[in-house]
Amino acid sequence: xxxxxxxxxxACLACGMLDAVGMCLRRVLTLIAALVTGSPAAxxxxxxxxxxxxxxxxxxxxxxxxxAQQAAAPxxxxxxxxxxxxxxxxxxxxxxxxxxxVIHLDKSGAPGxxxxxxxxxxxxxxxxxxxxxxxxxxxxxxxxxxxxxxxxGLDVTGVxxxxxxHTQSICFYNNGSHNVYERxxxxxxxxxxxxxxxxxxxxxxxxxxxxxxxxxxxxxRGGNVDGFGCHPEPGASGNIFRGCRAWHNSDDGFDLIGAHxxxxxxxxxxxxxxxxxxxxxxxxxxxxxAGGYGSWRESMLPRTIPRHVIRYCVAAAHPxxxxxxxxxxxxxxxxxxxxxxxxxxxxxxxxxxxNTTDIPGTGHVIYNNVSADTRRNVSQLADSGNTxxxxxxxxxxxxxxxxxxxxxxxxxxxxxxxxxxxxxIQFLHPAKHSTLIDAGTPLPDVKFRGKAPDAGAFES
Numbered sequence: 001x002x003x004x005x006x007x008x009x010x011a012c013l014a015c016g017m018l019d020a021v022g023m024c025l026r027r028v029l030t031l032i033a034a035l036v037t038g039s040p041a042a043x044x045x046x047x048x049x050x051x052x053x054x055x056x057x058x059x060x061x062x063x064x065x066x067x068a069q070q071a072a073a074p075x076x077x078x079x080x081x082x083x084x085x086x087x088x089x090x091x092x093x094x095x096x097x098x099x100x101x102v103i104h105l106d107k108s109g110a111p112g113x114x115x116x117x118x119x120x121x122x123x124x125x126x127x128x129x130x131x132x133x134x135x136x137x138x139x140x141x142x143x144x145x146x147x148x149x150x151x152x153g154l155d156v157t158g159v160x161x162x163x164x165x166h167t168q169s170i171c172f173y174n175n176g177s178h179n180v181y182e183r184x185x186x187x188x189x190x191x192x193x194x195x196x197x198x199x200x201x202x203x204x205x206x207x208x209x210x211x212x213x214x215x216x217x218x219x220x221r222g223g224n225v226d227g228f229g230c231h232p233e234p235g236a237s238g239n240i241f242r243g244c245r246a247w248h249n250s251d252d253g254f255d256l257i258g259a260h261x262x263x264x265x266x267x268x269x270x271x272x273x274x275x276x277x278x279x280x281x282x283x284x285x286x287x288x289x290a291g292g293y294g295s296w297r298e299s300m301l302p303r304t305i306p307r308h309v310i311r312y313c314v315a316a317a318h319p320x321x322x323x324x325x326x327x328x329x330x331x332x333x334x335x336x337x338x339x340x341x342x343x344x345x346x347x348x349x350x351x352x353x354x355n356t357t358d359i360p361g362t363g364h365v366i367y368n369n370v371s372a373d374t375r376r377n378v379s380q381l382a383d384s385g386n387t388x389x390x391x392x393x394x395x396x397x398x399x400x401x402x403x404x405x406x407x408x409x410x411x412x413x414x415x416x417x418x419x420x421x422x423x424x425i426q427f428l429h430p431a432k433h434s435t436l437i438d439a440g441t442p443l444p445d446v447k448f449r450g451k452a453p454d455a456g457a458f459e460s
Contacts, residue, residue: 041113044068046125047081065103065117066093075113080154082123087141088131094143100134101143101173103127108176109148119153119183129189130158137162139169139191147176147199153183153420159191161216168224169214170195177201177236183420186227190214193246194228200261201238204228206420211277213250222250223283227273229255230263234302237261243422247271247413250282253315255289257326258296262306265290267422267457269314270322271412287315287342291328298354305330312457314428316340316409321347322374329353331363331386335443338370338428338456340409345371345393349380362386368440370428370456372399373407390441392455399455403434430460 046068050061061081062068068078093104109115119125129141141159142151156171169191172181175198184207186193193209196202209227214220227246230239239261245268246253253270256263265288274285290308293301310332315322322339324347325332331350339345346369348361362385371377371393378393392399401407406426414423430436437460440453454460 041075041077042071042073043077043079044071045079045081048083048085050081064091065105066091068117069105069107069115072107072115074108074110074115074148077116077118079118079120080123080125081120082125085125085127086131087127087129089134092132092134095134095137098138099140099143100132100137101140102129102132103142105142105144105146105149108146109150111148111178114148114150114178114180115146116150116152117154118150124155125153126155126157128158129156129160133160133162135162138167140173141169141171141191143170143173143175144179145175145198146179148178149176150180151182151184152180155185155187157186157188159189161190161214163217165217166224167214167217168192168195171209171212174202175199179203180205181207183207185209187211190216190225192224192226192229193249194230196230196232196239198233198236199239200232200236202240204241204244206243206416206422208245208416209249210245210247211249213276213282221283225250225283226252226255226289227270228253229257231256231258232261232263234260240264240266241268242266243268245269245271245412245422246273248275248277249273250276251284252286252289253318254287256308257289257292257294259291259306259308260302262308264309265311265313266309267312269412269422270316270318271409272317274319275317281319285319285343286324286326287318287322287339288313289324289326290332291330292326292351293329293355296355301329301353301355308332309335310337311335313337314340314412314457315342315345316412316427318342320344322371323347323369325349325361325364325380327351327355327358329355331361331365333365334369335365335367336369336440336446336453336455336457338458339372339374339393340407340428341373343374344376344379345374346377346381347379348386366391367443368453368455369393370399370436372404372428373401390439390453390455392436392439399435403431403436405429405431428456429458430454430456434460436460
């Protein structure tokens with residue numbers, strides 16, 4: 001799996017090394033699995049002009065992912081050729097009381113031997129769901145209840161909503177564990193990009209969600225369409241979003257409401273969620289909504305409130321908050337994040353355990369964050385009960401435009417690198433002689449240059 005350069009993106013070098021080791025270990029385990037089973041991994045092919053009556057070879061590809069799943073076994077790879085896959089109602093693999101699962105991946109891989117569905121090298125498979133309109137059902141374009149699955153390089157667009165009342169359609173719906181979603185793009189749909197409730201130890205790596213807006217249900221409010229939503233059930237721990245971007249989604253960029261287990265958001269970027277691409281105001285408009293339980297009764301809350309981790313993330317130009325605790329009845333960990341041009345940069349609003357009484361945020365751990373060019377740098381933070389150090393978001397230590405190499409948030413939308421990692425940008429990077437340089441507080445698991453870490457998401 002690809003990993004961002006820590007110098008360019010402020011990510012932890014140690015984490016990157018662990019990722020590389022993990023990747024090598026998985027490859028070794030895959031080889032061992034092949035030796036144990038006595039059969040090498042197979043490769044199947046799918047193409048827009050293929051046939052499900054074909055053999056699934058490079059020369060005779062299948063037409064659908066569903067057919068390829070029937071043929072694949074743990075350790076196998078399904079290679080998807082480039083082109084447009086026009087999905088129709090006839091492709092719906094399964095219908096339930098609520099959902100139409102169009103592509104339904106329910107065959108699991110195995111530890112060290114995942115089933116991989118990947119784009120052919122240098123090609124872009126685009127799945128267009130514009131014609132899938134099952135009456136009275138929510139649409140899940142890709143539904144993945146299986147575990148040990150690796151999806152890489154797929155593009156999803158045009159996912160529809162047909163229900164007028166409160167509802168939600170989904171581009172990628174995860175209900176499995178130990179899955180990797182890598183270099184996926186989800187855009188111009190009425191659906192949330194990623195939605196995960198069940199399953200733990202999943203990784204969303206270098207994925208993008210943009211221009212998603214439900215204009216059909218609830219009068220076109222668009223309030224259920226985030227870029228990424230992760231709301232794990234009890235026991236579904238270890239979910240990580242890394243190097244992902246969300247922009248111009250009608251509700252929020254990243255949303256962790258209703259989570260029973262902690263989620264990590266790392267080196268992710270959110271830009272202008274809550275606005276359309278042409279500037280129309282939509283729904284909530286937060287960059288990172290990290291927690292909360294809505295109107296749940298106290299008895300429904302987790303016995304131990306999870307501490308979400310938000311680190312090395314960037315939130316820019318949101319009408320509401322860049323980073324928002326969302327009435328969470330407990331603290332979260334906020335480390336090395338940068339906010340620019342939001343209504344409020346950091347809103348730490350919490351609630352008492354009754355999930356009714358709002359209070360200024362307590363229990364938060366807040367290290368080395370930066371806020372600039374905003375109406376309100378910090379709100380709803382209690383005078384005591386939090387751990388703060390190395391932050392540049394309030395008087396007298398508040399950075400100005402001259403402290404940054406660039407103040408153009410549009411850089412966040414630049415094309416990714418060839419390996420899928422985040423693009424090289426200068427936005428919010430410390431300028432020469434910036435007050436951000438060496439302004440942070442050293443942390444045990446973070447490497448840095450100079451006397452101390454730089455404040456914010458990027459190390460100079």
